[in-house]
Amino acid sequence: MTTDFFQYIVSGLTIGAIYAMVAIGYNIIYSVTEIINFAQGEFVMLGGLFAVFFAGPLHFPLYLAFVCAVGMTGLVGMAMDRFVIGRARNASVMSLIIITLAVSIILKGGAMLWWGKDPHSLAAFSTGGPIRLGGVAIQPQALWIIGICALIIIALTLFFRKSIYGQAMLACANNPDAARLAGIPVKYMVLLSFVLSAMIGAAAGVIITPVSMMEYDRGALLGIKGFGAAVLGGLGQFFGALVAGAILGLAESFCAGYLSSGYKDAVALVLLLLALFLKPEGLFGSGEARS
Amino acid sequence: MGRKNWLILLGAAIFIAAFPWLVAQFKAISHYVDVMVFAGIFSLVCLGLSLLMGYAGQISLAQAAFFGIGAYASGILTTKFGFNSLVAMAAGMTISGAIAWLVGVPSLRLKGHYLAMATMGFGVIVNIVLAEEVNWTGGPSGMADIPPFRIGTFTIDGEIAWYYAVWAVVFCALIFCFHILHSRVGRALRAIHEEERAAESMGVPTARYKVRIFVLSAVFAALAGSLYAHYVACVNPSSFNLMWSIRFMLMVMVGGMHSLWGAIVGTVLMTFVGNEWLQVFAELEILVYGAILLIVALFLPGGIVSLVPGRIFRRKAPEATLAEGAGS
Numbered sequence: 059m060t061t062d063f064f065q066y067i068v069s070g071l072t073i074g075a076i077y078a079m080v081a082i083g084y085n086i087i088y089s090v091t092e093i094i095n096f097a098q099g100e101f102v103m104l105g106g107l108f109a110v111f112f113a114g115p116l117h118f119p120l121y122l123a124f125v126c127a128v129g130m131t132g133l134v135g136m137a138m139d140r141f142v143i144g145r146a147r148n149a150s151v152m153s154l155i156i157i158t159l160a161v162s163i164i165l166k167g168g169a170m171l172w173w174g175k176d177p178h179s180l181a182a183f184s185t186g187g188p189i190r191l192g193g194v195a196i197q198p199q200a201l202w203i204i205g206i207c208a209l210i211i212i213a214l215t216l217f218f219r220k221s222i223y224g225q226a227m228l229a230c231a232n233n234p235d236a237a238r239l240a241g242i243p244v245k246y247m248v249l250l251s252f253v254l255s256a257m258i259g260a261a262a263g264v265i266i267t268p269v270s271m272m273e274y275d276r277g278a279l280l281g282i283k284g285f286g287a288a289v290l291g292g293l294g295q296f297f298g299a300l301v302a303g304a305i306l307g308l309a310e311s312f313c314a315g316y317l318s319s320g321y322k323d324a325v326a327l328v329l330l331l332l333a334l335f336l337k338p339e340g341l342f343g344s345g346e347a348r349s
Numbered sequence: 350m351g352r353k354n355w356l357i358l359l360g361a362a363i364f365i366a367a368f369p370w371l372v373a374q375f376k377a378i379s380h381y382v383d384v385m386v387f388a389g390i391f392s393l394v395c396l397g398l399s400l401l402m403g404y405a406g407q408i409s410l411a412q413a414a415f416f417g418i419g420a421y422a423s424g425i426l427t428t429k430f431g432f433n434s435l436v437a438m439a440a441g442m443t444i445s446g447a448i449a450w451l452v453g454v455p456s457l458r459l460k461g462h463y464l465a466m467a468t469m470g471f472g473v474i475v476n477i478v479l480a481e482e483v484n485w486t487g488g489p490s491g492m493a494d495i496p497p498f499r500i501g502t503f504t505i506d507g508e509i510a511w512y513y514a515v516w517a518v519v520f521c522a523l524i525f526c527f528h529i530l531h532s533r534v535g536r537a538l539r540a541i542h543e544e545e546r547a548a549e550s551m552g553v554p555t556a557r558y559k560v561r562i563f564v565l566s567a568v569f570a571a572l573a574g575s576l577y578a579h580y581v582a583c584v585n586p587s588s589f590n591l592m593w594s595i596r597f598m599l600m601v602m603v604g605g606m607h608s609l610w611g612a613i614v615g616t617v618l619m620t621f622v623g624n625e626w627l628q629v630f631a632e633l634e635i636l637v638y639g640a641i642l643l644i645v646a647l648f649l650p651g652g653i654v655s656l657v658p659g660r661i662f663r664r665k666a667p668e669a670t671l672a673e674g675a676g677s
Contacts, residue, residue, distance in 0.1 A: 092463040094465075094466065096465075125430065136447070142643065142647070145647055146646075146647060150405060150406075151462055151677055152402065152407070152408055153646055153650065155408055155462055155465050156408070156602065157643065157646045157647065158647045159595060159598075159642070160639050160640075160642035160643035160646060162639075162640070163595065163635060163636075163638060163639030163641065163642065164636060164640060164643065166635060166639075167633070167635035167636030167638075168635075168636060168638055168639075170632070170636075171632065171633070171636065180448065201483075201571060223350035251567075278473075279473065282466070282469055282473065285466055286470070289466070294578060318481075320477070320480075320481040321481060323473070323477055324457060324473075324474050324477045324478070327470040327471075327473055327474050328474065330470045331452070331467055331470055331471065331474075332466075332473070334455060334459070334466075334467050335455040338459050338463065339454075342579050
């Protein structure tokens with residue numbers, strides 16, 4: 059009974075780390091541009107499938123496949139900003155939603171053409187069986203996921219707190235006009251935000267693929283659950299995203315374990331709706347959601 | 350509604366009335382009547398969505414879910430409980446409207462993207478429920494043998510009867526929408542769209558009007574879903590997923606979201622594209638839809654009707670319609 063309980067906690071935290079990374083992807087673009095990127099989930103899908111491509115047909119070692127997949131997805135994010143978002147600088151919120159949705163469909167369709175409709179698997183990052191801790195089996199990959207997620211969060215926090223580029227990006231978020239007057243190239247900061255969030259999404263995709271495989275149409279669901287974490291944690295809040303991701307992951311894992319595995323995908327969405335209804339500024343938010 | 354719209358309506362009605370006779374002259378396209386029945390059903394969804402997008406400035410990604418609620422309400426209530434078709438239809442519309450109200454009231458208080466995400470989440474939940482509640486909905490394989498639409502002793506039977514019934518409903522809905530736009534609510538909506546804060550400070554209860562339009566769009570979608578269920582006689586969850594919500598949005602965008610005529614033109618065109626002309630692309634379909642959506646959103650935000658010279662379909666100068674859109 060209690061071993062089950064701890065088992066669910068482990069798997070909930072693992073998937074929660076993924077949601078947190080997706081949520082951070084939303085947060086980066088949102089804090090610089092106030093755009094909600096509906097293609098965020100597709101970055102995760104692309105990361106996983108690119109890693110499959112580099113590690114499978116091209117026989118790259120795993121760490122290199124990881125780096126290449128993240129890099130390729132970063133290029134996709136760059137292209138998205140250069141060729142699409144850049145053309146719609148003054149578009150309304152509604153047109154931007156439609157535009158990012160269109161990009162997400164195109165990425166999904168492209169992935170279907172390239173990789174087909176079947177799920178693809180990827181080897182785990184380290185060999186060896188699960189680690190046993192008093193009856194609870196922990197897959198080494200779960201540790202990889204939580205570790206890499208923690209590393210990314212630390213690196214991002216340092217980036218935004220200490221580096222000049224991070225500070226410049228935050229300045230764009232606060233007031234783009236003032237940032238431009240202060241000599242910050244806002245255009246490049248927006249580009250950087252898209253590349254960065256594509257890469258983080260891709261990293262999440264690569265590390266989750268050994269656990270749950272990856273196929274072309276996983277993006278939308280991962281994306282919206284990540285958005286749930288972003289809203290629950292407060293849009294633009296990195297630490298909030300982390301906590302909210304863990305909450306969503308745990309809720310989902312407990313639902314699958316104790317209630318119904320068929321409805322586990324609905325749990326995160328119900329929490330998203332509840333968060334929007336009850337506390338749209340999120341657990342750690344600043345209250346700017348209200349119009 | 351103005352005289353101009355009545356004239357267009359009359360022209361459209363004559364064309365629609367003559368359409369089955371016209372295509373019957375050519376064997377190769379005689380099945381177009383069937384395609385037009387679907388186009389009519391989808392037009393109902395898109396009319397509501399067009400009011401929501403073009404006039405209330407909001408996006409819903411749950412229209413396919415409301416469409417599905419209407420379809421399944423009709424399917425379940427008529428097959429499992431022996432309800433009258435009309436009562437089942439009304440029940441579906443009521444449920445849909447009530448849910449839209451529940452989702453709309455909180456999320457329409459927030460900024461633009463929240464309704465889109467809330468409805469996207471809600472749409473996915475509906476799809477999960479449709480697939481999971483096997484005893485009621487038949488699960489992923491859906492329900493079959495939904496009885497034909499019957500009012501008293503009269504049954505809508507056959508393609509031609511369905512064609513005229515559906516399009517009669519579409520025209521009624523269209524006239525209803527025009528009346529809304531020319532009422533107090535319609536003027537308020539236009540004010541909201543042009544300058545929301547100004548409208549608010551003039552005492553227009555913006556959130557309440559947006560909620561009403563959202564509820565109306567859900568009711569229209571449920572009505573369409575009910576007709577759909579009776580027409581095709583079998584339904585399954587894949588007709589009501591996120592991709593279909595995006596398709597409905599695409600139909601409205603292609604026609605032009607600031608004109609109710611645009612919604613109908615776009616729907617008919619995209620239904621033919623989807624059901625007939627795009628079949629050659631098969632696998633590429635989704636990619637083509639994405640490309641069309643992107644191109645329209647970036648380069649033709651006013652849709653097809655904005656290409657029509659003069660002011661036939663438009664009430665206002667184009668810059669008032671999507672001034673803030675399209676990256677101009």
